[in-house]
Amino acid sequence: MKLLNRDSSDFLYQQIIEFIDGQQSQGLLRPGDKLPSLRKLSKQLEISVPTVKQAYIELERQGRVSARPQSGYYLQAQQVRTLQPRPSKWAGSKPTEVKCRSLIEQVHDAVHLPNSVALGISNPVHAHPPDKALARLMRSVISKYAEKAVSYGPVNGDAKLRMQLAYRYQEQGTVVNYQDMVITNGAQEALSIALQCVAEKGDVIAIESPCFFGLIELIESLGMKAIEVYTCTEDGVCLQELEKTLTKHPVKACLFSTAINNPLGSLMTNHQRQQLVALLESHDIPLIEDDAYGDLYFDGTRPKPAQLYSEKGLVLTCSSFSKTAAPGYRVGWLIPGKYEEQAKRIKRAQSCSTPMLQQWTLTEYLLSGEYDRHVAVLRKKLIYNCERMRALIAEHFPEETCISKPQGGSVLWVRCRSSVNTSDFFQDAIARGVSFAPGGIFSPSGKYRNYMRISFGVKWNDQIVQAVKALGELVKIQQEKQHN
Numbered sequence: 001m002k003l004l005n006r007d008s009s010d011f012l013y014q015q016i017i018e019f020i021d022g023q024q025s026q027g028l029l030r031p032g033d034k035l036p037s038l039r040k041l042s043k044q045l046e047i048s049v050p051t052v053k054q055a056y057i058e059l060e061r062q063g064r065v066s067a068r069p070q071s072g073y074y075l076q077a078q079q080v081r082t083l084q085p086r087p088s089k090w091a092g093s094k095p096t097e098v099k100c101r102s103l104i105e106q107v108h109d110a111v112h113l114p115n116s117v118a119l120g121i122s123n124p125v126h127a128h129p130p131d132k133a134l135a136r137l138m139r140s141v142i143s144k145y146a147e148k149a150v151s152y153g154p155v156n157g158d159a160k161l162r163m164q165l166a167y168r169y170q171e172q173g174t175v176v177n178y179q180d181m182v183i184t185n186g187a188q189e190a191l192s193i194a195l196q197c198v199a200e201k202g203d204v205i206a207i208e209s210p211c212f213f214g215l216i217e218l219i220e221s222l223g224m225k226a227i228e229v230y231t232c233t234e235d236g237v238c239l240q241e242l243e244k245t246l247t248k249h250p251v252k253a254c255l256f257s258t259a260i261n262n263p264l265g266s267l268m269t270n271h272q273r274q275q276l277v278a279l280l281e282s283h284d285i286p287l288i289e290d291d292a293y294g295d296l297y298f299d300g301t302r303p304k305p306a307q308l309y310s311e312k313g314l315v316l317t318c319s320s321f322s323k324t325a326a327p328g329y330r331v332g333w334l335i336p337g338k339y340e341e342q343a344k345r346i347k348r349a350q351s352c353s354t355p356m357l358q359q360w361t362l363t364e365y366l367l368s369g370e371y372d373r374h375v376a377v378l379r380k381k382l383i384y385n386c387e388r389m390r391a392l393i394a395e396h397f398p399e400e401t402c403i404s405k406p407q408g409g410s411v412l413w414v415r416c417r418s419s420v421n422t423s424d425f426f427q428d429a430i431a432r433g434v435s436f437a438p439g440g441i442f443s444p445s446g447k448y449r450n451y452m453r454i455s456f457g458v459k460w461n462d463q464i465v466q467a468v469k470a471l472g473e474l475v476k477i478q479q480e481k482q483h484n
């Protein structure tokens, strides 16, 4: 098919741009969509790959497309306002008694409502579920291990799984002894054990602000206090703010998502992570690193775990397969640093062991190489969904809405006009068949009431589009109410 005119005075790359404009105006390409690969378009237009690339680079220069390494080029929504860091607005913080709020319960309950689009929960695996491969492997595990597959397992979990995990850390440069690791019921149990290893009831735990509400609830359930540390939309927890906090308050431990923060999607550089560990170890303060999203980075290579930089054994690493493979399996792990003995004792007292059937299935998944292939595809789908969701929100929400540009994970952090309280229309959203996570639940001191977290860990379909549209309408109604 010849669509370009070689006799025209316009450069060929300009004609390619016009071709893309044409596709957009006909609705064949929409904001957030992935552009055809260089090779595909060069074949379609019978033109060289470098010429197509020249056009894409020009579109990128004009801010009309964004390039994602190893994934491709995506059409930007022209009107997306990206959430910017606002350190000047940070008014400091003080230790807060954490109070369990019923809204968290409602966000969880909404996931299970029939005929409802659950955008309030972060489940990246929805974007690319590996259920068939896991079901096949589980069947073979059941026939291989027979009744052992349903029996109690060792307190610290299956040795083969721990070895596989330790080997993967070693590949990234972090030496981990598999005998010290503890397999847990998801990252949540790993975090709970880690907190109990290093702190007691009444102690102050520094957390990121905003912070995943599950961690806030966990701190509450252990009777500890939380102090919020300003966390930047781009590169995570602010080290200067942390230093100030350490001098003013008796911080017993820090609990940070050192790789991808939920809900910001921010990502510390490896260098900042190293500085963070050095700062905390110089004060003898343990760091509990929540690395649940570490494998879901969008660009470059996997962020190094803070564990790598620990010299005193004060870093406790928590992670799981929940965000990459199977949240329902409840398999996670803890690398307890120097708290190995305490960690095993608490695990034994708390839940005895983690189901073997799921552990063995995941071990086979890792060994077969299928896990890595699956995660590579999952990352690409999430990158794609992220662009589409940003564009969709920009299209349907009020113009002044600002949206995060995450560097990984599966959620967007959306800021509405300051007069809007997003929890006020949570029930109205449920009534319209969609749920989201209101911003207030991401801070123990009630910050972020005009924010909301929207998940793009979804299988894309028209229902998603309608759901986002409905949310946009509700925000507009709220704004008007406040205005009148």
Ligand SMILES: Cc1ncc(COP(=O)(O)O)c(C=O)c1O
Pocket: 122, 185, 186, 187, 188, 189, 212, 214, 257, 262, 290, 292, 319, 320, 321, 322, 323, 327, 331, 332
């Ligand atoms: C930041 C973060 N940490 C930990 C967890 C808990 O993970 P798991 O399901 O493995 O317990 C979640 C789950 O949503 C999360 O978002």
